[in-house]
Amino acid sequence: MIADVPSGEDELGSDDRLRAAEEWLLGRELFGIRPGLARMAALLRRLGDPQTRFEAIHVVGSNGKTSTVTMAAALLARRGVRSGAYVSPHLVSFRERVMVDGEPAAPGLFAAAVERVREAAEALEADGPEAADDALDGPVTQFEAVTAAAFLVLAESGVACAVVEAGLGGRWDATNVLPDARRPGPDGTPRPAVAVLTSISLEHTRWLGDTVAEIAAEKVAVLRPGGTLVLADGLPSSAHDVAEARAAEQGGTVVEADPDPGADVPTPGAARYQRRNLATAIAAVGAHLGPGADRDHAAEREVATHVVVPGRFETVERPGPGEDGVVVIHDGAHNEAGFEALAGALDDAAPSRPVVAVVGVLDDKDPAGMLAAFDRWCDVLVATAPSNPRRLPADALAQAAGTALAGRDVHVVEGAHDALLRARTLAGSRGTVLVTGSLHLVADLRRGRGAGPGARF
The missing domain is CATH 3.40.1190.10 (Mur-like, catalytic domain)
Structure with missing residues (x-):
């Protein structure tokens, strides 16, 4: 024992x-x-x-x-x-x-x-x-x-x-x-x-x-x-x-x-x-x-x-009735199929626009395919990277977005917390911020600024 x-x-x-x-x-x-x-x-x-x-x-x-x-x-x-x-x-x-x-x-x-x-x-x-x-x-x-x-x-x-x-x-x-x-x-x-x-x-x-x-x-x-x-x-x-x-x-x-x-x-x-x-x-x-x-x-x-499954289409912030404020959703979609499922969830939820996506992925993924799978719901992209050593650099993700999200506004921001701050500003008073691409990115935000690496396999 x-x-x-x-x-x-x-x-x-x-x-x-x-x-x-x-x-x-x-x-x-x-x-x-x-x-x-x-x-x-x-x-x-x-x-x-x-x-x-x-x-x-x-x-x-x-x-x-x-x-x-x-x-x-x-x-x-x-x-x-x-x-x-x-x-x-x-x-x-x-x-x-x-x-x-x-x-x-x-x-x-x-x-x-x-x-x-x-x-x-x-x-x-x-x-x-x-x-x-x-x-x-x-x-x-x-x-x-x-x-x-x-x-x-x-x-x-x-x-x-x-x-x-x-x-x-x-x-x-x-x-x-x-x-x-x-x-x-x-x-x-x-x-x-x-x-x-x-x-x-x-x-x-x-x-x-x-x-x-x-x-x-x-x-x-x-x-x-x-x-x-x-x-x-x-x-x-x-x-x-x-x-x-x-x-x-x-x-x-x-x-x-x-x-x-x-x-x-x-x-x-x-x-x-x-x-x-x-x-x-x-x-x-x-x-x-x-x-x-x-x-x-x-x-x-x-x-x-x-039953709540943390980080799976989880609304972590929502303004009160009649109040202005950003809705923040965390979803750990981490591959193309996951992003397709996420797009379906967004279709049902019909979040307030603009939808600003904070995305960070690992280096063994297909970022262009992932982004293309939910392009109809990505008004603005904030490209970042999780703290995991296997992360894809934020600028590489932004480059992949050039074809997958043609014509969309793309921002490159290092660090999950700074990326979230930028997204909140871009979403305005009534928009939606969606954090996705990897549970490692979600984990970085859950642990707080300066807390060190988050989720690990």
């Missing part, structure tokens, strides 16, 4: 312990992104394999993962299942990635889990690649360390089912260590492992492949033998074919999510794309609970009404 959770006798308070834990995790960023399972499996063995102590719904995809995970965990909770969730990235604190009963992990509990992971990781690295049964092929990465800490927190919190978001791809992602076996259901028959594919688009091609089919194959590789694969509505045909083939290969079952949760369920967060994510979450929960479980429409309405 996780030892030394703060109880008043600690030499360091929980805030200090959390700060130290997060600084250690940030230091692991220098090891970069290195897909593979050997380090993760070795690390978890040292920690007692906490991932075997709860059931899981494993969610992969290009867009919609965090929303689907968050809503699925909330649906489970409202059906009496002690639930947890693991998502990425965070906005302010790493502990936001680990949710228990809808709340971020307690600071002391998360810090203690990271301390255990740090001890295990450093011991593993000191032993070196010749350590028996460990097959270490490099230092433990930041994402591996956070994932291991999350599994510890979920296990120690007594979670019955955790909804787990994959970080990069699926096959070689650190989350792909969840066990095949599941606990017996009400009839005594073991329930199948459940995997969910939310969407597919061309992304992370340097790791996942150059085609939609290749990327889909990497993602649905998480399906376990005999498992259930839930497919969101609207997948490209090539991705759907790959998913069907994987299920047949594994002796599994495919469940097609409905395209919409139904007329009696409101739109979560007023964003059209969230209806599809909620429908996918409903199908995932149904697959986990088994064929005898009926839908709980009251729970679905409650989740749609009350």
